[in-house]
Amino acid sequence: MVNGMAGCQPELMPKALGSVSVLAVDDHPRFLDAARAVVEATPGFSWIGGVTSGEEALARVDRGQPDLVLVDVNMPGMDGFELARALRDAHPETLVALISAQHPDELPADDFSAGEVLAKENLRPAWLREFWEKHRGNRS
């Protein structure tokens, strides 16, 4: 089963036991590389893959729930806010973190974000840990 899934999605890796599994969604592959490097450099977190659209992300989460999804706000087609809402409705146990290359002040107002959008350049291991610690209580 796991092999079969890996066969369909070769870039996605199985969730490591006991660690926080992270999926990243961004239409810029270059940033997915950077996100992967950050996740892999963070102890207790495991990278299960990166996808480039909201639709792909929904399909991936349906197949195997990650603990945390990093979602870029600006994406063609389904944007980050829409994806975040859809994930909250379908998988309330999955934690979503919104990220953006734009300054948070320049983002359109959305009740979902509630002012919590991370500037992409500030993505680093310490932030990942803090975010997870802050929200894990609500999820468990």
Added chain:
Amino acid sequence: MLTLVLSTISATVGLSNAAAPRQGASAAIAALTVAALLGVGLYAWRREGEGRFGQVLFATGLCWFVASLSNSDVELLYSVGRVAVWIFEMALIYALLSYPSGRLETRPARLVFAAAAVLVATLYLPTVPFVEQYPLPSPFANCAAECPPNAFFAGSEPAVLADVVKPLREGLTIVLYVLVVVVLSARIRAAGHNLKRTLVPVLGAGALRFSAAGLYIALRRAEGSADVMEIASLVAQLTIGAAALGFLVGLLQWQVYSGRALAGLSTGLAATRNPAQLRALLAQSLAEPAVELYYAPPPADGGARCWLDSSSEECSAKAETPHNCLAEAEAESGLRVCIVCDRGFREYPSFLRAVASCAISGLERQRLDAALSESLEDVAASRKRLAGTADGARRKIERDLHDGAQQHLVALRVKLELAREALERHSDSGTEMVADLAPEVDEIIEEVRSLARGIYPPLLASSGLGEALRAAGQRSHLAVLVSAEGLGRFPSETESAVYFCCLEALQNASKHAAGASGIRIELRREDDLLFEVSDDGCGFATDHNGEGSGITGMRDRLAAVGGDLRIESSPGAGTSVLGRVSIA
């Protein structure tokens, strides 16, 4: 001056006949009639279009001057005057029937005048040597009973004259006068309401005069009492004066009418926006509700002329009929106008020319206004497209920056932080990570460079069109040959417009000119800056209406710096994009 002299002579002759009753009144009427006929005749003579009638009226006035000598008590003058009266009657009939053109236009008019001439030539003039006394009393002579004898009398008066000729000619004269009155009345009835105002004073006074003259002859034949004859004589004299004044009033009426019409037309012209409004203005100014307006736009490239009515509906060309009159004019552009109005206006060609020339200038102005607003709309549309293009270009730059350099820098910043953390931990991977960042920075530099070149190529600013296009050509996958010898430099907006047009043409050729072996860009400085981007590819069928936004954008760019663009291509024969920018 001549008028003054002749009327003075006429008055003097009348006054000198001391024996005559009412000599003052007769002399005054005669002198005023001479003055009116000669004065109006001379005035009309000098006016374009009315010259012939002026001559007729002047000749009539001269006849009347000679006729007024019959007020004299000198035998010869009296006799000359009495004979001249007959000629004057004929001249007056001609003047009335030919008013206002000076020509006998209708068949009835010609017949009536011919009858008058035959009557005078057969039954009046040949009797001169055979009468001892001219018929008395006469409204032309102020001597009541003691008039001078006929100076041309040969010695014996045949009885046939008194028994046959005189009654016959008097009867025929009355018939002739009735015919004159009938013809004049018919003309008044037939005239359009505008021409009536100028015809009525002339023809009305003329009809009155001939009615009075006919009545006088009839009364004399019936041997009316002296009192009756005196009144009839006074009426006959006064109506001659009235007929003379009728010409003056008619002429003035026409002057007032034509002046008002042309003033109304020329003042209202600027406010007309279309041919229908112009027709309405013509109808109002000429007080001719039925006036029609037709026009033919300048024929395109030697094509057939197409006539339109005032509602701009296509129609056939108009021709003159017995019931109408045409006024036509043509502008330098080839635009033509044809105004169809009452046939009475035929008598006033100069007026018609003025009306048609007002109309053509109004139509020409309307045509130029329409052309101007069309080109202003083009300019506005072109400006809008340019603004849209500029906006689109800004959005593209923003997207390129966001998707390219910005994302790259963001990722770089994240990796830099990871490297810093690794170095802090003295991990070997930190050094590797820093080393990996160098090619990424190089990529970002090249990306920003390419973006800047797209906004404004640095080579264009520093070295001009030739160098910048050569550099652009080197980035093309086709061989590009640039020829720009001795081109020199131009204002930056000109160089930028030409550069981006050539670049667009170059990209089009690279994309679409299948089978092309190369592209040639040629730039020349003549009176204008000329450029040509040509390829030997597959070509296409040119269709100006169906050209893409890229070519419209090139046209707009060039138009903004006073240039234009032409595309020459056909399937299998390659494509040439030819541009020209004014550098004057």
